[in-house]
Structure formats: C-alpha cells, structure tokens
Amino acid sequence: MSNTPSADPGLVDRLRADLHRSGYTVDGVEDVLGPLAAAALHRENALPALRATAGAPQDPRAVLARLLVLGAPVPVASLDAALPTLGTDGAQALGLVERSGAAPDDTVRALVDLRPYAAVDAAGPVTWWLASDLGELATGRRLAADHVLGAGGASTTLAQVTVREHRERVLDLGTGCGIQALHAARHGDHVVGTDISRRALGFARFNAALHGTALDLRHGSMLEPVAGEEFDLVVSNPPFVITPRAAGGEGGADGQGGLPAYEYRDGGRSGDDLVRDLVTGVGTHLAPGGVAQLLGNWEHRRGEDWRDRVGAWLDGTGLDAWVIQREVQDPAEYAETWIRDGGTTPEREPAGWAHAYGAWLDDFASRDVEAVGFGIVTLRRPADGRAPSLRRLEEHTGSVRQPLGAHLAASLAAHDWLEARDDAALAAAHLLVAADVSEERYHTPGASDPNVVVVRQGDGLGRGVQASTGLAALVGACDGELAVGRIVGALASLLDVGSADLAAELLPAVRGLVRDGFLVPAT
Structure with missing residues (x-):
C-alpha cells in the first residue's frame, strides 16, 4: 500500500x-x-x-x-x-x-481518494473534503489489509448520533481517517485521536491540516495510548466486525484461517469480545458526567436474549447505559455483507468467496450464534459519584430522524430531571407538548369515538405511544399553564373516576413521555 x-x-x-x-x-x-x-x-x-x-x-x-x-x-x-x-x-x-x-x-x-463530504450533525451542517485510500470501485482490486476507509455509512451514523454539547476533552478511539475527530473539534477544546494503524493516522493528519484543525493524534491499540487520562466525551467506530479467527490462535493480518483481515474493521478478537471489552473498559477514561458513544455488533446466541448478553457487559461498570439495537442480520446475511465489503465477490473469486463464506458460517455455528445485532451504545459516568440510574436496552429498527445526537442528549437530560422528582414533584410540574408531537386517531367506520389514539413523535426515534382516553386528554392539556396534578384532578372529575386512581395510572406514563421527549418542562 x-x-x-x-x-x-x-x-x-x-x-x-x-x-x-x-x-x-x-x-x-x-x-x-x-x-x-x-x-x-x-x-x-x-x-x-x-x-x-x-x-x-x-x-x-x-x-x-x-x-x-x-x-x-x-x-x-x-x-x-x-x-x-x-x-x-x-x-x-x-x-x-x-x-x-x-x-x-x-x-x-x-x-488517494479525495472527495467532498457533506453532513449534518447535532451542531449543524459541515462541508469538507476527506482523503482516504482508493476503494475497490476505483482500483478493481481487493482491499489491502492496511486500507484506510473514508466516511462510510457507519461513520456517518456515529457522527449524527453523537451528542454535541461543548466538551473540554474528547477522545476519538480508532480515528481512521479522522472523520469523528473533525466533527468533535467543532465543540471540543482538545481532541485526541488514536489508531493502531500508522497509515490511518497519516490520513487523519492530512485531513486535519486540510481543514486547519488541531488534533492530538496517537498511535496504539484501543485505550492504551490514553492510559491514566479522562475525557468528557469518547466516540468510537471501533473495528467491531465479527470475523472468523484462525484455529488455535488470534492470527495476524492474514491469520484468520486464510481470510483477509482489515485494520479498519477487524479487531483481531473472537466473536464480539472487542466490543465487550470496550464497553467494560471505557468507563475508567470517563470524567464525571462524561459520555461515551460507540457503534458495535453483538451476537445473538441460542437460548439467550441479546439484552441479557449486552446487559451483562454493563454490570459492574458503574455507568448509565442506553443501548439501541438498530439492525439484525442472520449469519449468512452478515457473512455476505462483510465478504463483499472487502472486495471479494462470487463472480470474481468463486473459490475465495466459498472459502470465506464457509469459514464465517462455521465460526458462528461454533458459538451457537443465530443472529448478529448492530447498534448504538451510549454510556455515561454519573456526576458527583452517584450510582448509575439509567439502564435501557431496546430495539428500534424503524426509521429515525437524523441527526439523533440532540435527541439523545435531551433524553439524558430528561432522565436526570425525572430522577430528581418523585411523583408529588412531577404532579407539581408544568409541562409542554413538544413541537414535533402529533396525535393519530383510528375509528371503526361509523363510530363517533376513536378506538385507538396514538401520540406520535416526529423527531428523534419517531416513537408512537398508544394512549388511553385519559392520557390523550392529559397530553392535549399540557400547554404549560396548569400543573400535571391539576390536569389529572380535572380529568378525574370529567371521567368520573377517583383522582388517586387516575394519577396512579397516568403519572408513570407521563414519566415515559418526558423521558422520550413527547413532553418537556415548561420552565
């Protein structure tokens, strides 16, 4: 290369x-x-x-x-x-x-490949140029082991989901051509980028110079170059691809049973161990209140819910955690995706394709893997030494409204706001319906009243919540004028039910709507 x-x-x-x-x-x-x-x-x-x-x-x-x-x-x-x-x-x-x-x-x-780049993250739009290695489309050849990737789909996803409040110290772990570090430099005072690939650091250095951006670039594996340091934000698009390992060892650049390994995507670990180790280890590098956001793959093993598997990684970290699974592929789909990603096709290299395909299927079968999940992991070290209070693992494979970073930041803030308020304090709060929220009503033909009411979010994750008559009425009344408790009392009288019973039904639902951004504090 x-x-x-x-x-x-x-x-x-x-x-x-x-x-x-x-x-x-x-x-x-x-x-x-x-x-x-x-x-x-x-x-x-x-x-x-x-x-x-x-x-x-x-x-x-x-x-x-x-x-x-x-x-x-x-x-x-x-x-x-x-x-x-x-x-x-x-x-x-x-x-x-x-x-x-x-x-x-x-x-x-x-x-080299030098192309224009345009994106919108939670801090606004950017228009840059990014240099990387020429891809298979331009060269007509399989990618080299030390290939430096440009801004692919995963890179864009991470840039869009990253929170963008001002941060003093930011770490881009596995910086590659430097795309996440460049995004972070717009709201971070000091940005460190690390990578195991010296060639990747060379491209990141060039891209930083092309945009007049100062980056602290360091060579080394995973968290080793920042031993003993803490950061306010860590972002990582790590080499998370689950690639078959060679029998009896981890292998080298081509040590995976004869399969090619790529520095930008293959971390040299078995299964999803690399993502697990990053999730369990990154907390030691987070300052109080610091956030880590990374992409990853995790295995769905027979007889084990993926939430239990990933949840076990979170135990003992002392971190708040929010994991969103965005996509699931079966082992065959996964193998096809990543074999093609490296430039091997059944038309061009039928023998190589068959060998790689078989190795992937055998590797997954050895661990009873039935599927592979891809998603976004957001971790946070609680401020002031508090115990973690957020543990959320969910699946959301539908469309989302990008950039998602501002929505995730607002949801974290809403979680903290709710943690500081018991039900009495929540009942005393004044709430507003978020500007992106709409209501959908579904009627049986000829019926005057709807049989289903859905409160729909237009921004963020685009969630829809099926609302009872009481909840739909409460949401409609949240204009900031009346406290939640006053609204519940009025609805109880209107519906001829007990006020305490209605509060017991509605306040947990209100918490969920605040957490997810349907309702926001008026002050």
Missing part, C-alpha cells in the same frame, strides 16, 4: 484554495454527474459517472471527480487547470497523484 499524503502546510493551503475555487463539493459533483450517474455511483456502479466526466473535460469538478473518486487517469493539463494554484507538481509533492512521465501530454493517476 502507498504512503499517506503529506501535510506540508504551504501545499495544503494551496490545495484548499483550489478546491474551494473549483466548486468541488457534494452538490457540485452531483450537478456535473447528473441524477442518473450520481444515483448509479451511490449503488457502486461507476460506468455512468465515467461517461459523464469524460464528456466534461474542461469542468474542474469533472476532472477532480474522475481522478480522485473514480480513479481514472486524466491529462496533466486538465489537472493543472483544475488546480491552478497547486498544479500537478504540487499534487504530486503532496502524494495525491503520480504522473506517467515527463512529456506534456502525459496522464496523471490518483494515489
């Missing part, structure tokens, strides 16, 4: 200026590609995009996308025009490209 780009300040400044000037943005590239080619490229089909960029040789957006995303060669003169300040010579000095020779009509080929 090639070296990583140089972070030479002068050359990087010139590159940044040229990229700004060229219009090389997500929208700019999609505009020059057109909707057909852009959609095909999202499906990992490059041919329409190659055709579209070949037809626009004078457009700098087409030249840069053709070279740095699609991996196709371009004439030196075209790159000089697209990067007029840096030029081909400067791009080569940075390690971004190499030219085929010294003649004026030579071509240039990319050594």
Whole structure:
C-alpha cells in the first residue's frame, strides 16, 4: 500500500484554495454527474459517472471527480487547470497523484481518494473534503489489509448520533481517517485521536491540516495510548466486525484461517469480545458526567436474549447505559455483507468467496450464534459519584430522524430531571407538548369515538405511544399553564373516576413521555 499524503502546510493551503475555487463539493459533483450517474455511483456502479466526466473535460469538478473518486487517469493539463494554484507538481509533492512521465501530454493517476463530504450533525451542517485510500470501485482490486476507509455509512451514523454539547476533552478511539475527530473539534477544546494503524493516522493528519484543525493524534491499540487520562466525551467506530479467527490462535493480518483481515474493521478478537471489552473498559477514561458513544455488533446466541448478553457487559461498570439495537442480520446475511465489503465477490473469486463464506458460517455455528445485532451504545459516568440510574436496552429498527445526537442528549437530560422528582414533584410540574408531537386517531367506520389514539413523535426515534382516553386528554392539556396534578384532578372529575386512581395510572406514563421527549418542562 502507498504512503499517506503529506501535510506540508504551504501545499495544503494551496490545495484548499483550489478546491474551494473549483466548486468541488457534494452538490457540485452531483450537478456535473447528473441524477442518473450520481444515483448509479451511490449503488457502486461507476460506468455512468465515467461517461459523464469524460464528456466534461474542461469542468474542474469533472476532472477532480474522475481522478480522485473514480480513479481514472486524466491529462496533466486538465489537472493543472483544475488546480491552478497547486498544479500537478504540487499534487504530486503532496502524494495525491503520480504522473506517467515527463512529456506534456502525459496522464496523471490518483494515489488517494479525495472527495467532498457533506453532513449534518447535532451542531449543524459541515462541508469538507476527506482523503482516504482508493476503494475497490476505483482500483478493481481487493482491499489491502492496511486500507484506510473514508466516511462510510457507519461513520456517518456515529457522527449524527453523537451528542454535541461543548466538551473540554474528547477522545476519538480508532480515528481512521479522522472523520469523528473533525466533527468533535467543532465543540471540543482538545481532541485526541488514536489508531493502531500508522497509515490511518497519516490520513487523519492530512485531513486535519486540510481543514486547519488541531488534533492530538496517537498511535496504539484501543485505550492504551490514553492510559491514566479522562475525557468528557469518547466516540468510537471501533473495528467491531465479527470475523472468523484462525484455529488455535488470534492470527495476524492474514491469520484468520486464510481470510483477509482489515485494520479498519477487524479487531483481531473472537466473536464480539472487542466490543465487550470496550464497553467494560471505557468507563475508567470517563470524567464525571462524561459520555461515551460507540457503534458495535453483538451476537445473538441460542437460548439467550441479546439484552441479557449486552446487559451483562454493563454490570459492574458503574455507568448509565442506553443501548439501541438498530439492525439484525442472520449469519449468512452478515457473512455476505462483510465478504463483499472487502472486495471479494462470487463472480470474481468463486473459490475465495466459498472459502470465506464457509469459514464465517462455521465460526458462528461454533458459538451457537443465530443472529448478529448492530447498534448504538451510549454510556455515561454519573456526576458527583452517584450510582448509575439509567439502564435501557431496546430495539428500534424503524426509521429515525437524523441527526439523533440532540435527541439523545435531551433524553439524558430528561432522565436526570425525572430522577430528581418523585411523583408529588412531577404532579407539581408544568409541562409542554413538544413541537414535533402529533396525535393519530383510528375509528371503526361509523363510530363517533376513536378506538385507538396514538401520540406520535416526529423527531428523534419517531416513537408512537398508544394512549388511553385519559392520557390523550392529559397530553392535549399540557400547554404549560396548569400543573400535571391539576390536569389529572380535572380529568378525574370529567371521567368520573377517583383522582388517586387516575394519577396512579397516568403519572408513570407521563414519566415515559418526558423521558422520550413527547413532553418537556415548561420552565
């Protein structure tokens, strides 16, 4: 695998200026590609995009996308025009490209993938460029073991679910090309990024320089580079993929029964041990009130609920915990996903595909794994030495409203607000219906009254709560004017039921609605 780009300040400044000037943005590239080619490229089909960029040789957006995303060669003169300040010579000095020779009509080929990136997290929108290794779509080859991945779907998910309040010290564990660290630098005073891959750190250093961001980048495995340190926020998209291990040992880069291992995704541990160890160990690096958010896989083993399995990891950590399972795959689906992810297909390498597929199925069968869950883990060290009070493990495979980070932060704050209030204090509180909440009523044809009322959340996790007549009426009355207890008393009189009995029914439901953001304190 090639070296990583140089972070030479002068050359990087010139590159940044040229990229700004060229219009090389997500929208700019999609505009020059057109909707057909852009959609095909999202499906990992490059041919329409190659055709579209070949037809626009004078457009700098087409030249840069053709070279740095699609991996196709371009004439030196075209790159000089697209990067007029840096030029081909400067791009080569940075390690971004190499030219085929010294003649004026030579071509240039990319050594890295450098593409525009746009996202929205809980702190707002970002538009950047990110460098990483060229992917299989551009090279036509299986990925190398030390491949440095760009911003994939998991990276985007983590960026969107991360809480974004101001933090003094942030750790990006397994930083890769630096995407989470760059997001964190917008609201963190000091950001540390660690990775076992020196090549990944090289790309992160370049990306930080390209955006004028100061990162503290350290080499090492998992939490070793930050021994003895505490952080206010830890984020991690760790190498969580459950990959078959070699018989009798952990293996090396290709020590998994002949299967390729990738630094960006394969942590070198059996089953879901890496995620378990991160969940159980990260708390020692959280300052009081500090939050850790990570993505992970966990095994569903025969006869064991996944909540019991993951819940056992949380025991003894002293941390508040909220785990949301977002997807479940059976062993065959999981194997297919990750074998293809590495660039092996049944069409191109039928023998390699069959060998890898069999190894994955055998590995899962050895531990009675029936499925694999993927989800989001949010952990928090309670402030002031308090005992943990939040333990929530749930499944939510439906659509969510991203970015989710603000919703998760608000739910944590709501949990703390509720913990400080017994039922009497809750009854004395004034609540408001959140702006994103609506009510759905379902009637039997011809009936005047609904037989089902659902209170629906438009933001966050998009939850729906089936409400009784009393609860629906209470929610409708929460305009901040009356205390919850006063509303319950009025409803009890209207419904001709005992006030205490109605309070016993409604107050637990109100707690749930506050916790999930349907109702919010008026002050």
